[in-house]
Amino acid sequence: MPTMSTLPTFDDDLLQRYDRPGPRYTSYPAAPRFHEGFGDRDLREQIARSNENPVPNRLSLYVHVPFCESPCFYCGCNRIITRDHRRGEHYLEVLDLEIERIGPLFDADRETIQLHLGGGTPNFLSPAQIGQLLDSMARHFRYSQSADRDFSIELDPRHVTPDEIGQLAALGFNRASLGVQDFDPLVQEAVNRIQGVEMTLELIEACRDHGMRSVNVDLIYGLPKQTVEGFGRTLDTVLKVRPGRLAIYGYAHLPELFRAQTQLKAEDLPTAATRLSLLRLAIEKLTAAGYEHIGMDHFALPDDELARARRNGSLHRNFMGYTTHADTDLIGLGVSAISRIGDSFSQNPRDLPTWEARLLHEPEALPVWRGMKLDADDQLRADVIGRLMCVGHIDIGDIERDHRIVFADYFADALERLQPLQADGLVDIAPDHIRATPRGNMMLRHLAMCFDAYLHDRAAAMAPARFSKAI
Secondary structure, three states: OOOOOOOOOOOOOHHHHHOOOOOOOOOOOOHHHHHHHOOOOHHHHHHHHHOOOOOEEEEEEEEEEOOEOOOOOOOOOOOOEEEEEEEEHHHHHHOOOOOOOHHHHHOOEEEEEEEEEEOOHHHOOOHHHHHHHHHHOOOEEEEEOOOOOEEEEOOHHHHHHHHHHHHHHOOOOOOOEEEEEEOOHHHHHOOOOOOOOHHHHHHHHHHOOOOEEEEEEEEOOOOOOOHHHHHHHHHHHHOOOOEEEEEEEEEOOOOOOOOHHHHHHHHHOOHHHHHHHHHHHHHHHHHOOEEEEEEEOOEOOOHHHHHHHHHOOOOOOOEEEEEOOOEEEEEEOOOOOOOEOEEEEEEOOOOOHHHHHHHOOOOOOOOEEEEEOOHHHHHHHHHHHHHHHHOOOEEEEHHHHHHOOOHHHOOOOHHHHHHHHOOOOOEEEOOOOEEOOOHHHHHHHHHHOOHHHOOOOOOOOOOOOOOOEEE
């Protein structure tokens, strides 16, 4: 399968003109389109249908651990601030009820090839508690013993030790993601996240020493007090230890949605020009250091599994970001977690009391808050958008055969919306393909938006959704 160029090109004027809000396309339709008409019964039906379908037969598990000891003011994640670790113990007790209810609904021969703990701060739980959680899931899900099994965990470097890294590796985790954001002391103070450089680098080395095959580092550009010089030092520091993957996220300032962001002063945020300079610097340094552009804000070394998946066309995108396992149903566990089962999405309640009450006081109930069943149009567009986001390329013949459509007729409106992007050199459109150009690799969300019916055809019937800016 053709894939996009690994080297994105940078055009300040284009980035400024296209810097408008849009979905991140970790799903299509995007999560704001889910509705409360999808419930427990619908999810059970989807699981039953999925069991009857031999593909996909593998499973992915995502567990959301919402607790953090202190607030990072930039954060837009679903999290609960507390230093009371007894809350973690109670959370595991309730989580065990959810696992006991949903696990037996899946056929026993369906193996779990991927597991990810996200948050919040998963290492708010001790390694012993995380081991307890893994044991609970192992009673109802069959862990794959395949060499390509992917068990990963997000870690806050401020609250984990090298010895605990060893304990997590012994539990089976073979990939870790560490939040850094920026090492500049002024930025750290502004966002309320003080984190030492040497401590963080030591943890990256500990992951390697204990046999983890991949380490991801998260950085953010666009934070308050950030400068090109300071962010450059952070990039240089991180690149010295060459993590297998880097995610360079753009900070989304939405204080009306995320209360913690009200602590940030708007005047401390970088200007639009500086923000673009930060992004340019990151791209230049990462590509010069040999990293391949995976898609959007993700980069990986050529020998990383993510880079190999992009090259061979098996890259997939879901609520965990880019992943190497496309042939799985995704089961989300815990407060706010999202599942993709069969032709459906479902999400647990975003607030902890509602999620707990559903499991503690409604025997046998699954804690479904909202979701949706994808119709044929949703599935078609999800396929098209997924190909754009993962490989930057649509083989029109493949789409026509897989979905039994005439592409030019079905997507006449989308092709018209692509014309300005083609004129700007972002996309190559031919009778047999649509392909992002090197200039368009940073604009994949914009290409995908042209095919999004909920932004266009169905917009009149839908309440407006809030999205972050695309750059």
